Amino acid sequence: MHDSTLPLARRDLIAHRLDAGQSVHSGALATEFGVSEDAIRRDLRALAQQGLCRRVYGGALPLSPASGPxxxxxxxxxxxxxxxxxxxxxxxxxxxxxxxxxxxxxxxxxxxxxxxxxxxxxxxxxxxxxxxxxxxxxxxxxxxxxxxxxxxxxxxxxxxxxxxxxxxxxxxxxxxxxxxxxxxxxxxxxxxxxxxxxxxxxxxxxxxxxxxxxxxxxxxxxxxxxxxxxxxxxxxxxxxxxxxxxxxxxxxxxxxxxxxxx
Missing domain, CATH: 3.40.50.1360 (Rossmann fold)
Incomplete structure (x- = not known):
């Protein structure tokens, strides 16, 4: 899938996976979307700034669901x-x-x-x-x-x-x-x-x-x-x-x- 012209759509798909509790890896995402790993890293930085994940080396982890009372x-x-x-x-x-x-x-x-x-x-x-x-x-x-x-x-x-x-x-x-x-x-x-x-x-x-x-x-x-x-x-x-x-x-x-x- 080549999605380099639609970074927001790509970012939404990554966010959806993280929200479902899936960890993601920048190399695999870059191959899937047909973009560079730098582009994926920018996506992950943006999602981390929104509080949707925490970046780790090579990808990102979803936040734990155990944050409520x-x-x-x-x-x-x-x-x-x-x-x-x-x-x-x-x-x-x-x-x-x-x-x-x-x-x-x-x-x-x-x-x-x-x-x-x-x-x-x-x-x-x-x-x-x-x-x-x-x-x-x-x-x-x-x-x-x-x-x-x-x-x-x-x-x-x-x-x-x-x-x-x-x-x-x-x-x-x-x-x-x-x-x-x-x-x-x-x-x-x-x-x-x-x-x-x-x-x-x-x-x-x-x-x-x-x-x-x-x-x-x-x-x-x-x-x-x-x-x-x-x-x-x-x-x-x-x-x-x-x-x-x-x-x-x-x-x-x-x-x-x-x-x-x-």
Whole structure:
């Protein structure tokens, strides 16, 4: 397809693919549209300036869909999140001190946390705490501070100071985006700072992630792929992403639909 005389139409087609959650590569686009890679790079720069993508070497990644308030995201892909939570429960052992981070997927884990002896749970997530406060079989601590509606939890300076008082056997991290080239990323700077400290305070870190967030990006870097020991992904996660996580030294657990909870 030769489209060199219609840069706006070409740009719209690229934007449509990014909006659909597809990553794009400048070389492949240049061949497809019959234009130079410089022309494609100009398109990607313009789209990035509009906030429609974030440029990476050789192409661009779509922005993660996880930019809205956690309350709105709670009802998205419930079966997939429950399947992820079931697999994640298998990582939890008696006597552990857990940290549950903010995020709608982690909130699903809180709703299905197993009954195990001497379990201690620390969280900055109000939805997770609201679920767990109904239970009398575990010890629960809520880290406080200013509540951010977009994350559903506390991530400000007060919360970050409180985090320094603890250490965790296992933390279930929340993240807005994951890509092979850029690692883990988020939309809120205070939340990202909190997550970086959380990784440092944890002996092991696990991450549940829905497929819609894979190969997407967000403005602020959390950590590289090697910061997480266990990734729990949906069964339809792209094989190259799972392979990249294994290459980074992580264990990858796939959650199949027939394992989702009812």
């Amino acid at each position: 956690v309350a709105a995201r709670q009802a998205e892909a419930p079966a997939q999140k429950q399947a992820l939570a079931q697999v994640a429960c298998g990582l939890i052992q008696p006597g552990m001190t857990l940290f549950l981070d903010t995020g709608s997927t982690v909130a699903h884990l809180a709703a299905h946390l197993p009954v195990l002896p001497d379990l201690r749970v620390i969280t900055n997530s109000l939805p997770a705490a609201a679920v767990l406060m109904q239970r009398n079989d575990l010890s629960l601590v809520l880290i406080g501070g200013g509540v951010d509606p977009s994350t559903g939890g506390c991530t400000d300076a007060r919360a970050q100071a409180a985090l320094a008082l603890y250490r965790f056997d296992l933390c279930f991290l929340g993240a807005c985006a994951l890509s092979q080239k850029q690692g883990l990323a988020g939309f809120d700077l205070a939340d990202v700072d909190f997550k970086r400290q959380l990784i440092d305070r944890s002996a092991e870190t696990a991450l549940m992630m829905t497929t819609a967030k894979l190969e997407t990006t967000a403005p602020y870097a959390i950590a590289g792929l090697d910061a997480v020991a266990d990734y729990i992904l949906a069964a339809d996660a792209p094989a190259p992403v799972a392979d990249a996580l294994r290459a980074a030294g992580a264990r990858v657990h796939l959650a199949h639909p027939d394992r989702s909870m009812t």
